[in-house]
Amino acid sequence: MAGLRIGVPDLVSPSYFPAIAAVELGLLADEGVEGTIELVFPVTDAATSLRDGRLDLLAGAAHAPLYAFPGWRNARLVAAISRNTYWFLVVRSDLGVARGDLKALLDLRIGAAPGVDEGLRQLLVRSGVDLAGQGLRIGPIPGVAPGTISFGVAAAEALADGRVDAFWANGMGAEVAESTGTGTVVVDARRDGGLGSRLTFPAISATQDLIARDPAAVAAVVRALGRAQQVLADDPERATEVGRRLFPPREAGLIAELVRRDAPWYGTEISPEAVAGLNAFGRHAGLLEHDVAFDDVVVTDFFSSGTSR
Structure with missing residues (x-):
């Protein structure tokens, strides 16, 4: 063929x-x-x-x-x-959210790609987080359209310029955000273990x-x-x-x-x-x-x- x-x-x-x-x-x-x-x-x-x-x-x-x-x-x-699940939740560094502190996620715009966003929703809900009660809005990143784009890098750029307060994406996006000082990893699903590591x-x-x-x-x-x-x-x-x-x-x-x-x-x-x-x-x-x-x-x-x- x-x-x-x-x-x-x-x-x-x-x-x-x-x-x-x-x-x-x-x-x-x-x-x-x-x-x-x-x-x-x-x-x-x-x-x-x-x-x-x-x-x-x-x-x-x-x-x-x-x-x-x-x-x-x-x-x-x-x-x-x-x-195991291979995505990261990265939050703006200036918000001071500690690793694993899901209750501290308040009133955030969280960028996540379609099909990937469900992983974050399940991780949070199964961990006892009230999405609406904590004011968490999970959805596409403004300016990122379907087609040919590498989402993790785009998410890190969106965090840096204030289009989102956090993102759920791959290790490259997480590394770019951490290395530039704009983001802090709050969840590394694979290495943190628990329910979040066994989703997909x-x-x-x-x-x-x-x-x-x-x-x-x-x-x-x-x-x-x-x-x-x-x-x-x-x-x-x-x-x-x-x-x-x-x-x-x-x-x-x-x-x-x-x-x-x-x-x-x-x-x-x-x-x-x-x-x-x-x-x-x-x-x-x-x-x-x-x-x-x-x-x-x-x-x-x-x-x-x-x-x-």
């Missing part, structure tokens, strides 16, 4: 970086498959593009296909990019049509992803060469450290526990009416083709 079109909802980010590196470091080509990375923001639009055939695979949030494939009909997860995770999804039509190509993607995870874990500085090709200079200089932090969470296998968390997330978000069986969410045939760390 022609080269695979692999969609990502955020390019300048560590969230989906192993999938990007699999293409940019030539690892997918080494498997005999050509591929390109296409930025489609937000992830809800990327899921629609997967459904409509404008993308062949999606490297995005594991729950994203549910926005376009109700009940997982004709979509499956084929590999994890990393484990980064994954590769594909249509069942593609899996049936060209399983060898899907297996090649998972092998290349697994190799990319290992290469980046062994030498995070390899991320810089990718960053220099794709990222602005500041972000290219940050990506290796962000990869270093994320590497312990790398692995292609998806566990039943991860799908249980995903089911709960889907129910609470109104994306699922009931739990869906593991084998109706995940195709495990390709796991041995990748790596588990």
Whole structure:
């Protein structure tokens, strides 16, 4: 088949970086498959593009296909990019909110991308936060429109110029905000643990049509992803060469450290526990009416083709 079109909802980010590196470091080509990375923001639009055939695979949030494939009909997860919820809540530094102090979040405009915003709502509500009572308004960032944009960096810029008081986004946005002194990380969902860490995770999804039509190509993607995870874990500085090709200079200089932090969470296998968390997330978000069986969410045939760390 022609080269695979692999969609990502955020390019300048560590969230989906192993999938990007699999293409940019030539690892997918080494498997005999050509591929390109296409930025489609937000992830809800990327899921629609997967459904409509404008993308062949999606490297995005594991729950994203549910926005376009109700009940997982004709979509499956084929590999994890990393484990656990991977977003950060960053608040204006001058507000003085301490790490984990969710009760101190008062009267804030919080920027979050469509499809990602639900993760923050669930984290806060399940933690006992009264969104309306605390005056929290979660929604799109003014001036950030769907299309091709890297949301984390855009969110950090919006925080700096006062369009939002806080944002919920990826590690690159959090690092930019912290390094410039404009933002403070209040929640790191993955590392803080608790309910917020088990909502969703980064994954590769594909249509069942593609899996049936060209399983060898899907297996090649998972092998290349697994190799990319290992290469980046062994030498995070390899991320810089990718960053220099794709990222602005500041972000290219940050990506290796962000990869270093994320590497312990790398692995292609998806566990039943991860799908249980995903089911709960889907129910609470109104994306699922009931739990869906593991084998109706995940195709495990390709796991041995990748790596588990």
